[in-house]
Amino acid sequence: xxxxxxxxVPAPGVPRPLGSADMSGIAPQYAEHLAALRGLMKxxxxxxxxxxxxxxxxxxxxxxxxxxxxxxxxPAKVVVTQDKAVVVTTAIEEHKIKNQECPGWExxxxxxxxxxxxxxxxxxxxxxxxxxxxxxGRLAGAIDDLMVDLTDAxxxxxxxxxxxxxxxxxxxxxxxxVGDTEYxxxxxxxxxxxxxxxxxxxxxxxxxxRIAWDRHPLARLGSGNGAGTELKKxxxxxxxxxxxxxxxxxxxxxxFGPLPEELQKIHTICMEVDAKLNLATTPGTTADQxxxxxxxxYADHGYPEQIEQHHQGGLIGYKCRHWIAQPGGTQVVxxxxxxxxxxxxxxxxxxxxxEDTIYVHKDGTIENLTPxxxxxxxxxxxxxxKSMNRPDILIK
Numbered sequence: 001x002x003x004x005x006x007x008x009v010p011a012p013g014v015p016r017p018l019g020s021a022d023m024s025g026i027a028p029q030y031a032e033h034l035a036a037l038r039g040l041m042k043x044x045x046x047x048x049x050x051x052x053x054x055x056x057x058x059x060x061x062x063x064x065x066x067x068x069x070x071x072x073x074x075p076a077k078v079v080v081t082q083d084k085a086v087v088v089t090t091a092i093e094e095h096k097i098k099n100q101e102c103p104g105w106e107x108x109x110x111x112x113x114x115x116x117x118x119x120x121x122x123x124x125x126x127x128x129x130x131x132x133x134x135x136x137g138r139l140a141g142a143i144d145d146l147m148v149d150l151t152d153a154x155x156x157x158x159x160x161x162x163x164x165x166x167x168x169x170x171x172x173x174x175x176x177x178v179g180d181t182e183y184x185x186x187x188x189x190x191x192x193x194x195x196x197x198x199x200x201x202x203x204x205x206x207x208x209x210r211i212a213w214d215r216h217p218l219a220r221l222g223s224g225n226g227a228g229t230e231l232k233k234x235x236x237x238x239x240x241x242x243x244x245x246x247x248x249x250x251x252x253x254x255x256f257g258p259l260p261e262e263l264q265k266i267h268t269i270c271m272e273v274d275a276k277l278n279l280a281t282t283p284g285t286t287a288d289q290x291x292x293x294x295x296x297x298y299a300d301h302g303y304p305e306q307i308e309q310h311h312q313g314g315l316i317g318y319k320c321r322h323w324i325a326q327p328g329g330t331q332v333v334x335x336x337x338x339x340x341x342x343x344x345x346x347x348x349x350x351x352x353x354x355e356d357t358i359y360v361h362k363d364g365t366i367e368n369l370t371p372x373x374x375x376x377x378x379x380x381x382x383x384x385x386k387s388m389n390r391p392d393i394l395i396k
Contacts, residue, residue, distance in 0.1 A: 025103060025105075026103075028153060029154065032151050034080070040142055040146060041139075046139065047081060047130045047132070049132070050078070050134050052065070052136075053136055054072055055319050056147070057073075057078065058244065059245050059318045061078065061102045061105060062244045062245065063100075065101075075093050076088070076089040076101075077089075077119075077123070084106070088109075088123055089109055089110070094109035147317055147318045148315060149334075149336055150338065154246070157243075157244065157246055158248070158359065158369055161248055164196040164243075165196070165370055166370040169252050169370075170373060172192040172193075173253075174394070174396075175192075178256055179231060181229050182206065182221075183205075185231070193239070198241040200240070201320065202238075202249075203219070204216050204217045204219075204238040205238075208231070208232050211234060211353075212347055231256075232256075233260075234253065234255045234256075234260075235255075236251065236351070236353060238251040238342070238355065246317065249370075250340075250370040252394065253267070254396060257395070258395070260350060262348065263347070263350045263393070266347045269301045271354050271378055271391075272380055273294055273297040274354035274356075274380075274390050275380040275386075276293055277297075281341070281360055281366060282333060283332075283335045284332060284333065287325040287329025288329045290312070291327050292327070295307040312343055313340050313342040313343075314340070314341075315337060316357055340356070352393075354390055354391065356369070357370045372391065377389040378392045
């Protein structure tokens, strides 16, 4: 939705109406987000908004508000009004928040002794008795819509993340060896991502027959639950990686030696389902239509049960998925947003998956944000004449 003129981001060199706080050092990407958020607040009669949830804080500032990565919020929040936006944190986090995570933002720090009361006191001072809303309250859905409508700056950052993450997963997958445990493979993947400044917010690793057993295989050690996970032949790595809030999702498989016949068959089908979903992700298409497309694609190849065994993906951005395609889903694909589809097939002895993150352009075309360099690809041709490159299985 268009940003109201009163909240629009001024052109370079034009002073911003910042009230009492000089925030001219905010990166343009996040100044644009702040202006959009203020427009939403104005349209909904919200005087003060408290931003504390990690995905919203990321989108608004580009910074990390948490300490343990498992937390949905942390020791930093933003108090937003029409003339001020202040990050409230603790003395412990002050230097990091001001100089590393949220440069350019006004920061107020509370003493750690007496928390949460010391932070609450600063928030109360800034609110000054006015009605306030939380980012988890009545505006939550509308804020989510703002977050997934990618600006030009968001798209540029997404492309950089996608390039790096596609390269990182290929590097990790190529470093895998027979005998590695799933945890070791997870560690190799963390290393490849972390050295590019990417946090792994989801990693699933499965070896051999376990790829058919578990759709979300959390890594295990060699003798976990009475069964070894040391790699014998086939390794699958599925990931969601995050940098400055933006998340890319992608998966890759490696096979040592010739592909088993069943794996070749089901991966060919999986790539076709994936290509159909991606190429059907056009403005105006509903979540239900995409779900039904996937269900029919599985059924046409003799695997109708697969649609019931795992979700197929959906809208991505500042969360691993903002929504997933469900039967009867009314969500609509829109241009200027990113999507990630993840069809999977479990065979009798092995399983497979196909996944990348795409961007939908205004003309309805799609762009793969997460290609892996020097990776084998298949040009999957569909009956309607359309085609798309999908990642094949790397044979070592």
